[in-house]
Amino acid sequence: MGIPRALLYYHYYPMWKAFFESLGGTVVTSGETTRAILDAGIKVTVDEACLPVKVFHGHVLALAGKCDYVFVPRLVSVERRAFICPKFMGLPDMIRCNCRDAPRIIDSCINLSRTTREYVRAVLATGRMFTRSTLRILAAHRRGRAALTRYGRCLESGMTPDEAMAFMGVAPLSDELAQRAVAAASSTSGVARGGGGAANVVIGLVGHPYIIYDSFVSMNVIRRLREMGATVITADMLPWAVTEREAARFPKRVFWTIGRRLLGAGFHFLRSGTVHGCLHMSAFACGPESLIGDILEREAARHRDVPFATITVDEHTGEAGVLTRLEAFVDVVTRRRKQ
Amino acid sequence: MKITFAHMGNLYITVKALLEDLGAEVVVPPMPSKRTLSIGSRYSPEFACLPLKVNIGNYVEALELGADTIAMAGGVGPCRFGMYGEVQREILKALGYEFDMVIIEPPQGRIRHVLEQAGRLVGRNPMRKYVGAVRLAWAKMTAVDELEKAAQRARPFERRRGAATSALGSALKLVDEAAGISQVRRALEEGQEMLRSVQDPTPGASRRNPESPPRIGIVGEVYVVLEPFVNFEVERRLGEMGVLVERSIYIGDWVKEHVFKDFMRLRKSRRPYDLAKPYLCHFVGGHGVETVGHTVEYARRGFDGVIQLAPFTCMPEIVAQDVLPAVSRDLGIPVMTLVFDEHSSDTGVLTRLEAFVDLVERSRRRRRARDGTMG
Numbered sequence: 001m002g003i004p005r006a007l008l009y010y011h012y013y014p015m016w017k018a019f020f021e022s023l024g025g026t027v028v029t030s031g032e033t034t035r036a037i038l039d040a041g042i043k044v045t046v047d048e049a050c051l052p053v054k055v056f057h058g059h060v061l062a063l064a065g066k067c068d069y070v071f072v073p074r075l076v077s078v079e080r081r082a083f084i085c086p087k088f089m090g091l092p093d094m095i096r097c098n099c100r101d102a103p104r105i106i107d108s109c110i111n112l113s114r115t116t117r118e119y120v121r122a123v124l125a126t127g128r129m130f131t132r133s134t135l136r137i138l139a140a141h142r143r144g145r146a147a148l149t150r151y152g153r154c155l156e157s158g159m160t161p162d163e164a165m166a167f168m169g170v171a172p173l174s175d176e177l178a179q180r181a182v183a184a185a186s187s188t189s190g191v192a193r194g195g196g197g198a199a200n201v202v203i204g205l206v207g208h209p210y211i212i213y214d215s216f217v218s219m220n221v222i223r224r225l226r227e228m229g230a231t232v233i234t235a236d237m238l239p240w241a242v243t244e245r246e247a248a249r250f251p252k253r254v255f256w257t258i259g260r261r262l263l264g265a266g267f268h269f270l271r272s273g274t275v276h277g278c279l280h281m282s283a284f285a286c287g288p289e290s291l292i293g294d295i296l297e298r299e300a301a302r303h304r305d306v307p308f309a310t311i312t313v314d315e316h317t318g319e320a321g322v323l324t325r326l327e328a329f330v331d332v333v334t335r336r337r338k339q
Numbered sequence: 340m341k342i343t344f345a346h347m348g349n350l351y352i353t354v355k356a357l358l359e360d361l362g363a364e365v366v367v368p369p370m371p372s373k374r375t376l377s378i379g380s381r382y383s384p385e386f387a388c389l390p391l392k393v394n395i396g397n398y399v400e401a402l403e404l405g406a407d408t409i410a411m412a413g414g415v416g417p418c419r420f421g422m423y424g425e426v427q428r429e430i431l432k433a434l435g436y437e438f439d440m441v442i443i444e445p446p447q448g449r450i451r452h453v454l455e456q457a458g459r460l461v462g463r464n465p466m467r468k469y470v471g472a473v474r475l476a477w478a479k480m481t482a483v484d485e486l487e488k489a490a491q492r493a494r495p496f497e498r499r500r501g502a503a504t505s506a507l508g509s510a511l512k513l514v515d516e517a518a519g520i521s522q523v524r525r526a527l528e529e530g531q532e533m534l535r536s537v538q539d540p541t542p543g544a545s546r547r548n549p550e551s552p553p554r555i556g557i558v559g560e561v562y563v564v565l566e567p568f569v570n571f572e573v574e575r576r577l578g579e580m581g582v583l584v585e586r587s588i589y590i591g592d593w594v595k596e597h598v599f600k601d602f603m604r605l606r607k608s609r610r611p612y613d614l615a616k617p618y619l620c621h622f623v624g625g626h627g628v629e630t631v632g633h634t635v636e637y638a639r640r641g642f643d644g645v646i647q648l649a650p651f652t653c654m655p656e657i658v659a660q661d662v663l664p665a666v667s668r669d670l671g672i673p674v675m676t677l678v679f680d681e682h683s684s685d686t687g688v689l690t691r692l693e694a695f696v697d698l699v700e701r702s703r704r705r706r707r708a709r710d711g712t713m714g
Contacts, residue, residue: 045661046657046660046661046664046676048649048651048652048657048660048676048678049657049661050657074621076621081415082416083416083417083624084417085417085654086417086418086623086624086625086627086654086655086658087623087654087657087658089417089621089622089623089624089658090619090621090623090627090658090659090661090662092620093618093619093620093621093658093662094658094661094662096617097618097661097662097664097665098661098665109621250425251425252413252422252424252425254422255415255416255417255421255422256416256417284386285386285651285652286386287386287388287419287652287653287654288419289386290384290385290386290387290388290419290652291384291387291419291422291426293384293386294384294387294426294429295426295429298429298433
């Protein structure tokens with residue numbers, strides 16, 4: 001079973017891996033995003049598609065020949081009365097139309113917006129590819145959920161997805177990378193503190209997981225901030241209760257799950273005084289973020305003590321440009337802190 | 340209380356009739372113009388989709404004319420439209436306007452809820468009055484649709500370029516001014532007669548192709564399909580090039596499918612969904628599935644081409660656009676996507692339309708020749 005290392009890989013990989021492996025499958029992933037993967041994705045998608053979707057196409061193509069099936073679930077909704085993004089709802093269709101040489105697609109439809117029944121049916125249907133025993137499927141699902149819970153706890157303790165997966169021993173990284181991540185994670189006793197750089201600041205990073213954790217797409221934003229000495233906190237490192245509470249400050253419940261989480265995290269960073277600066281990173285022309293970003297900007301204008309910046313990335317973004325902006329931002333945050 | 344609302348094509352005729360018949364004072368914003376768009380894009384988030392920006396322009400221009408209440412629809416996602424009202428309120432408040440914004444959320448079946456929200460806008464009314472107002476608005480809406488369809492049929496055959504469009508304009512004015520249902524009916528008949536009279540009755544009078552003008556279907560996101568200002572009058576342009584145009588969405592159908600059936604919890608038509616398979620097998624918000632479904636339908640009905648219209652960054656339409664090349668390839672129908680934002684230009688759109696019509700004609704000739712030799 002191939003799992004593309006893109007989009008909600010960063011949220012669900014430990015669960016999917018545990019699920020498929022307990023059913024006797026072997027899980028492979030595409031490697032980290034590279035220029036070649038991105039270029040392959042750009043070639044098969046329409047111009048208007050957003051960067052993460054293009055990257056996802058590239059990862060699916062990279063899995064061709066390495067697996068019998070690719071797992072491209074149709075993630076309609078992962079909680080009641082909310083969606084993720086329209087593009088996730090049409091993702092298997094896009095892949096099928098654009099990547100004709102891709103391995104067979106498993107497009108389990110995950111839709112929890114109204115009932116859990118549909119979800120259970122999707123889990124069972126996916127599991128039946130491996131076994132006819134409903135009990136075994138449910139046990140595998142339970143194991144998956146347990147892995148997800150453990151993963152969530154790792155993230156909340158301040159690890160990035162790569163570190164958390166390495167820590168849990170499920171990382172698909174090459175050995176050397178995994179070891180480095182484990183070392184980094186354990187040396188800071190689970191809390192991802194920066195080291196080396198001069199700045200001693202905490203920065204709240206707001207952005208979709210598949211942007212900020214993809215080292216190629218985000219130009220390594222987390223590592224770079226840490227190298228400058230900053231401690232990075234992302235939305236995934238905050239408890240759900242906090243982001244839900246903060247997001248409820250907005251008069252309407254935001255109906256995008258990640259959008260609401262990011263909005264809550266942004267509000268928390270700007271209002272709670274726990275960070276020295278708030279950095280927002282989004283993909284060019286991201287639909288939900290066009291509005292979420294605007295709401296955050298307006299909120300930031302009311303909290304002048306926390307510097308706020310937005311960095312937009314797309315397939316043409318140059319590393320030097322991003323780096324310059326990051327350095328400038330960290331400088332501002334550091335100076336503001338000294339004052 | 341002076342109520343205003345955003346423009347979407349000729350929807351204002353219907354909304355105005357509805358609200359005024361219920362005793363509200365209505366300020367119809369000026370028709371969208373360059374000024375509207377530049378106000379809208381100055382104050383809106385950069386990557387928000389075009390309808391949000393034009394709406395902001397409409398509101399500002401209406402508030403300048405003295406409106407103090409904005410009526411807006413809400414939504415439950417996943418399309419961004421559902422968040423428009425809240426974001427627009429923030430934008431306008433930050434600009435310092437004093438107003439009340441009534442966001443009508445889909446009631447999902449509770450008719451009492453609808454009446455409560457309506458009550459906030461127009462005060463308490465007896466049920467009889469609501470029924471009367473809805474009937475008048477409905478009559479006007481149907482008349483507008485009929486006239487627009489008649490104009491689409493008339494354009495390729497008009498004697499003087501632009502005659503059908505100006506006849507449509509006067510006919511719509513008659514409908515707008517009609518005070519009762521019988522007057523609406525008379526206005527419709529008069530309008531249809533006007534549109535008949537601009538055509539050249541002699542056979543072979545079509546501007547482009549004497550025996551049968553090429554047929555092009557327009558699909559896409561409802562706002563840019565219905566609003567001629569933002570789509571640079573695609574319909575008129577094509578019609579005047581001698582093309583018979585049909586759109587996938589008319590206001591009447593849209594209201595029936597998305598407003599009325601939602602309110603009444605009636606089962607919606609599954610047809611676009613069935614047609615869109617296997618290309619797009621799941622609802623993706625907005626009109627994504629409809630876009631694909633209607634493209635398939637136009638191909639089966641023997642249309643010569645399909646044009647998809649979408650606002651820049653529209654999520655559902657991007658999904659549709661992504662699978663349309665496969666539809667085009669499998670069913671052999673040329674498909675072009677036009678994306679609009681505040682930077683789109685008149686000439687750019689016109690050039691693409693001309694090129695597309697040329698392409699459509701050529702592919703039709705080729706198809707005919709092939710069918711001829713085979714037959």
